[in-house]
Amino acid sequence: EVQLVESGGNLVQPGGSLRLSCAASGFTFSTYWMSWVRQAPGKGLEWVANIKQDGSEKRYVDSVKGRFTISRDNAENALYLQMNSLRVEDTAVYFCSRAGVRDSDFHHWGQGTLVTVSS
Amino acid sequence: DIQMTQSPSTLSASVGDRVTITCRASQSISSWLAWYQQKPGKAPKLLMYKASSLESGVPSRFSGSGSGTEFTLTISSLQPDDFATYYCQHYNSYPVTFGQGTKVEIK
Numbered sequence: 128e129v130q131l132v133e134s135g136g137n138l139v140q141p142g143g144s145l146r147l148s149c150a151a152s153g154f155t156f157s158t159y160w161m162s163w164v165r166q167a168p169g170k171g172l173e174w175v176a177n178i179k180q181d182g183s184e185k186r187y188v189d190s191v192k193g194r195f196t197i198s199r200d201n202a203e204n205a206l207y208l209q210m211n212s213l214r215v216e217d218t219a220v221y222f223c224s225r226a227g228v229r230d231s232d233f234h235h236w237g238q239g240t241l242v243t244v245s246s
Numbered sequence: 247d248i249q250m251t252q253s254p255s256t257l258s259a260s261v262g263d264r265v266t267i268t269c270r271a272s273q274s275i276s277s278w279l280a281w282y283q284q285k286p287g288k289a290p291k292l293l294m295y296k297a298s299s300l301e302s303g304v305p306s307r308f309s310g311s312g313s314g315t316e317f318t319l320t321i322s323s324l325q326p327d328d329f330a331t332y333y334c335q336h337y338n339s340y341p342v343t344f345g346q347g348t349k350v351e352i353k
Contacts, residue, residue, distance in 0.1 A: 172282075172290065172333055172344040188341045222289055231337040232280050234301070236289035 129153040129235045131223045136240030143213050143244070149206040149223030149237055157181075157201040160226035162233060163208050165219035165242075175221070176208065177231055191217075213244045248272050248336055252345035258353040265321040267348045269334035274314045278338040281310055281319045284347075285330045293332075294319065324350070 135147040147163070162177035176187045176197040185197050196209040206223055220239040227234040249272040259265050269279065277297040282290035292301045294310035297317055307322045321328055329352055334345040 171347050172284075172335070174335075174342045174344070186340050227292075227295060229278070229337055231340075231342045232278075232292070232295045233282070233290070233335070234292050234295070236291070238289055 129225065131225065131235060131237035133221065133223050133237045133240035136221065136242045138243045138245065139213055140246050141213060141215055141244055144209070144211045145213065145242060147208040147210065147221055147223075147240060147242070151204045151206065151223075151225070154225070156199075156204040160230040161199060161206045162224045162226065162231060163197060163206075164222045164224055164233065164236075165217075166222070166239075167216075167219045170219075173219075174231065177226070178206070179230070210242070213242075215244050218242060218244045247341055248275060248338065248343055250334055250336055250343050250345040252332075252334055252348050254348060255346065256349045256351060258351045259324050260353045261324055261326060263324045263353075265324050265328075265350060267319045267332055267334075267350075269312075269317045269319070269345050271315045271317075271336055271338075275336040275338035277313045278336055279310075279312070279317050280335045280337065281308075282333045282335065283328075283330045284333065290333065 130152045132150045163175040178197045194212045198207045222239045223237040224233040225235040251270045253268045279297045281294040284290040298310045309320050331347045331349045
C-alpha cells in the first residue's frame, strides 16, 4: 500500500524558513515524479513544485520560485520542501503527492501538514 | 497559464440523482485532465485521469469524458459517500492548475 507521511509544518513568522519532509513507502520511490501541492484555508488546490525521479529536473509555480527548493533522497525514500522567505500567503496545508505515468497527475496523496505564517 | 473553470460551483442533489460537473480549459489540453474528490479535512483522492480513465478502486458510477477544452465528470447515481468537493486539474503543461472546485451538497 502506498503511504506518504508529511511532517515539519509549524507556525513561523513572515520572512522565516521551514523544511517539510515526506516519508514514502509501499512503492519504488526512485521511479516516480513527486510533487508538493498546497491548499490555503478554505481555498482550492495549488500545485507548488515537482521533481523528477533522479532529481535532475525541478519545476516550481511562479509564486515560490527563488524561495522554495524541492529535493529528494532516493536512498531514504524521502521528499523535502525547503521554504525560505515565507509570506503570510504561503499559509496552507501542504500535501506530498506521487505522480502516475506522467509527471504531474497526482495518484497518491499524503494527509498534509499545516504551515502557518503569521506574526 | 492555462485557466480551468468548473461549473457549477455548488450543486444540490439527492441520493440516486445523475450528476454532471463541467470543466473548461482556457486552451487545448488534449486529454491531460484529472478529477479529484475531496472531503473536509482530508486529502484529495484521484478519481479519473487522462480525462476518461477510471483510477483503480474507484466505483464505476464515476465516469469522465471530453478532450481539447471541454470535459465532464458524471456520477450516474449519487451515493451518500459522494457528497464532497470535486476538482479538475490539467497536466498538459507547466504550471499545472486546478479548477476552483464544485461542492456537491445534499438537497
